[in-house]
Amino acid sequence: xxxxxxxxxxxxxxxxxxxxxxxxxxxxxxxxxxxxxxxxxxxxxxxxxxxxxxxxxxxxxxxxxxxxxxxxxxxxxxxxxxxxxxxxxxxxxxxxxxxxxxxxxxxxxxxxxxxxxxxxxxxxxxxxxxxxxxxxxxxxxxxxxxxxxxxxxxxxxxxxxxxxxxxxxxxxxxxxxxxxxxxxxxxxx
Numbered sequence: 001x002x003x004x005x006x007x008x009x010x011x012x013x014x015x016x017x018x019x020x021x022x023x024x025x026x027x028x029x030x031x032x033x034x035x036x037x038x039x040x041x042x043x044x045x046x047x048x049x050x051x052x053x054x055x056x057x058x059x060x061x062x063x064x065x066x067x068x069x070x071x072x073x074x075x076x077x078x079x080x081x082x083x084x085x086x087x088x089x090x091x092x093x094x095x096x097x098x099x100x101x102x103x104x105x106x107x108x109x110x111x112x113x114x115x116x117x118x119x120x121x122x123x124x125x126x127x128x129x130x131x132x133x134x135x136x137x138x139x140x141x142x143x144x145x146x147x148x149x150x151x152x153x154x155x156x157x158x159x160x161x162x163x164x165x166x167x168x169x170x171x172x173x174x175x176x177x178x179x180x181x182x183x184x185x186x187x188x189x
Contacts, residue, residue, distance in 0.1 A: 030110035032090035032123065036131055036183035041079035047136040049178035055079060079179075088133075088183060129185055136178030141171045 042053035056078035058069035069076040087099040095105050096118070108118040116123040121135045141150040141159030153159040156173040163171025 030113050030116070031092045031094060032096070032108070032110065032116055032125070032131065033092045035087055035089040035186040037186050038083040038086040038088075038181050039080065039130070039184045040182045041083055042180045043079060044136075044178040044180070045175055047138050047176040047178055049134045049136060049180045053180070056081075083181070087186065126182075131183040132180055133183065134178060134180040137174075137176065139176040140174055142174065143170065144172050146172070146174075 040055070042049075042055050044051055044053045054064060056066060056076055058064070058066075058072070058074050058076055060069065060072050060074035063069040063072050063074060066076045066078075085099065088096055089098075090096045090108070094109065095107055097105055106118055108116050108123065110116040114125040116125075121133050124132045124134075126132060139156075141153040141163070142148060143150075143164065148164070150159065150163055150171055153162055153171060156175075159171035159173040160169065161171070162168055
């Protein structure tokens with residue numbers, strides 16, 4: 001009888017210990033933490049950073065890659081060089097700041113240990129510890145000062161032929177684009 005009570009007591013402990021109320025996965029929160037420096041940037045002519053990307057621009061205005069640019073005798077400027085010493089600092093409280101606008105504190109949320117977002121920007125934590133941010137924008141039609149959007153036109157042809165009114169021919173088309181920046185943890189962070 002003593003063994004039966006011991007078995008019942010053990011079973012009750014297992015039953016209580018495995019309660020669904022104590023599911024640790026349901027209360028897990030994820031954050032990024034540390035300072036990261038921009039190390040590379042790629043621009044895409046798609047809204048979702050898919051397809052072939054460009055890592056810089058040629059000063060001849062024609063060549064699309066570094067090899068063709070230097071072969072043409074022109075200067076290549078990588079987007080990474082244009083970024084300079086840009087950095088981002090993520091805090092465990094869900095906020096971050098950038099070196100470009102240090103007075104502006106922004107917020108981010110993480111849906112997993114590798115996926116976070118903030119106002120149209122996604123942050124992906126890569127297996128090597130780097131973070132890739134990506135932000136895209138859809139193609140759109142606007143005026144020449146990029147102040148008024150003409151939502152009526154969804155193709156470049158219609159936009160440029162019309163714009164502010166039918167046959168006005170004052171619309172300016174901006175292609176879809178996306179930038180992906182790789183951030184590497186700063187030394188000591």
